[in-house]
Amino acid sequence: MLGGALVLGGWARWRRRVEPRHGFFIALGSMILANTRPFEGLFVCIPVFVGIARRGFKDDEKKRVSLVTMLIVCGFSAALMARYNQEVTGSAFTLPYSLYEKNYNPAPIFAAFQSPKEPRAYQHDVLRRFFVDWCSEQVDRQSTFRGWWSYHRERLEWMRAFFVGPLLLPLLVLPWTLRAKTLWVVFGILSGVMGVHFLTVGIQPHYAAPLVCCYFLLIVEGMRRISIIRFRGFPLGRFVNTFTCLMVVMNLALVIERRINEPSGWETARHEIERSLLLSGGRHVVVVRYSPDHDLLHEWVANGADIDSSKIVWAREMSAMKDLRKYFRDRMFWLVDADEAIPTLKAFPELSRSER
16 A cells, blocks of 8 residues: 555645656555565556656756666666565565465466466365365366356445445546646556456455555545535535545444454454463464364464564474474464364374384
């Protein structure tokens, strides 16, 4: 969200008055997008950089300084990214997420243009069930037009609840809002990314984070145009905008109230276990046991980038734990059954004489 705002906000200011700081913000936002949502971020950045290139850099000292500023920021950030990629994946040009998808996920990104890959052998049944069963089901469901529409209609409902809600009225005046030609670029970016998402296997509301600034710009511009509407001298538009803002606040209050009163979920249980171990001191390994009907989207095992230096390491239970026990011989081992009514820590059984 921040990356998209910096890129488009910097570009808007660049168009009015060229300053090196605007180039800095554009480059900084681009690098944030490259590290968070590179696919959607590409759609945000391409129109901006094309617009900058079309304006040229000749006979303008500030434009040249801005260009140098952007190149320095992008070059420095790209060098850091390359170094990180090299350490994690072994290649400066391979992103960790790309390697993860290649090694584990047989489902394609674009169901219409790509074929599923042969699934690999997984060491954990929960991984096999997730990638082979659940992910493949998402692809199979979109193999027909009816299935594709049913799948993405559900996602549209998610997006509507997440983004529209009480902000429907400012969106209804979108044709009026788009009379301003400068907003067509913003609308084009927003529509383009959402359109491409309809070709992908999966979509979640947070995938649109780089576009939030586009969305709110259209909302605010719509409210500005509504505000000038009058009916027989009565400021009807201002009344509508006030009502819309009150509905947003009420909707937010209802969400907060629902969050406060809803029962604690598995995330809370995991957090409490992790907090208690951190307070106890020492170094630990928490082995997570899943039942055969475990919810695949409730994943307990998540570790930091530097696993060996982490005070707590999370691991799935395996048939043979000997190698894990030997590798982390200086740590306390614990067992938690993730699917118990109230998951609690238990001391992990010692290795048998034959396993040592």
